[in-house]
Amino acid sequence: MTNLIKVGAIAALATVGVIFGNVTASALETTLPAAPKITVSTAQYKGEKNTIKFEGTANDHYRFVITSGANKIQLKSAIRQELMRGSELSIEELVKKYYPSSADSIPYDTPISIDTYWFDKEGNYDNSLRQTVALTVGGNLTKAVKLSQTSATLKNPESLPEAPANPDPATPANPVNPEASTESENVNVATTPVLVESTSASVSAPHKEAERTESLAETGVSVYSVIAAAVTVITAGGAAIIKRS
Structure with a gap:
């Protein structure tokens, strides 16, 4: 009986040791910091x-x-x-x-x-x-x-080699076609007079229109004068014919 108790106690301690051993082992970190x-x-x-x-x-x-x-x-x-x-x-x-x-x-x-x-x-x-x-x-x-x-x-x-020198600030912004910006500016300058001319034409238009109206009025007066003179001549001629008859 005593031997059985001892064996049982040893088995129990072994079981507890395994359990605690597993708990200890499972408590260790496995994920890297x-x-x-x-x-x-x-x-x-x-x-x-x-x-x-x-x-x-x-x-x-x-x-x-x-x-x-x-x-x-x-x-x-x-x-x-x-x-x-x-x-x-x-x-x-x-x-x-x-x-x-x-x-x-x-x-x-x-x-x-x-x-x-x-x-x-x-x-x-x-x-x-x-x-x-x-x-x-x-x-x-x-x-x-x-x-x-x-x-x-x-x-x-x-x-090691020397560091490259800083680029020259005077280098044109468009080294492939340095005249590109000048050509663009020339185009803009050339178009400016066109805008001025257009403005000047619109401002002078009323004067031209007034001159045209005055010319027509003068032409109308001239035609009326010719017609009136012709009527006078005809009327005078008719009166002369009547007196003769």
């Missing part, structure tokens, strides 16, 4: 800088690891904090400031990658998401949940 956006802009012309910019919400859990060839280096905490303020930073100036001994060894013209990790120090994420990153300098990065990767090839500003 939000990943910030890391943008690397490379120099295009002589004297320009290669820059890096962080876009997102700053979080102390973020870790940034640069891979160049066989080297993996985690950015120092001071660089991480400066980067997460959101300003676009010069990579050359960051190296000179935080790695003065390596200021002349930036991996120009070599592909690099910047991996963003979430340092799961609280153990909130499933073990399948966590990894250990072997670093070239310092201890390895443990409990790292990888979020994103950005790749770029930095350019040596001293080996």
Whole structure:
């Protein structure tokens, strides 16, 4: 009986352990945390800088690891904090400031990658998401949940061509046909007298009409005078004929 009780108790504890173990396992997060956006802009012309910019919400859990060839280096905490303020930073100036001994060894013209990790120090994420990153300098990065990767090839500003000069402000707006605007203006100027002539014609029309009316009136008077004279002659001639008879 005692043995049966012990066996039953052990079985019960095992069942409870399985239940609590499942609850614990199911409580772990399997969805990745939000990943910030890391943008690397490379120099295009002589004297320009290669820059890096962080876009997102700053979080102390973020870790940034640069891979160049066989080297993996985690950015120092001071660089991480400066980067997460959101300003676009010069990579050359960051190296000179935080790695003065390596200021002349930036991996120009070599592909690099910047991996963003979430340092799961609280153990909130499933073990399948966590990894250990072997670093070239310092201890390895443990409990790292990888979020994103950005790749770029930095350019040596001293080996790039000079930036193009600013365009000459005196260059015509229409270099293909610089006379196009002049021709357009000439057309407008040529049409102006037409408008003036049209206005002048409409203003002088009443005068011409009045002159035409006066001319007709004068013509009518002349015709009437001729007819009246003819009637007088005829009447006088008729009277003479009557007297003779």
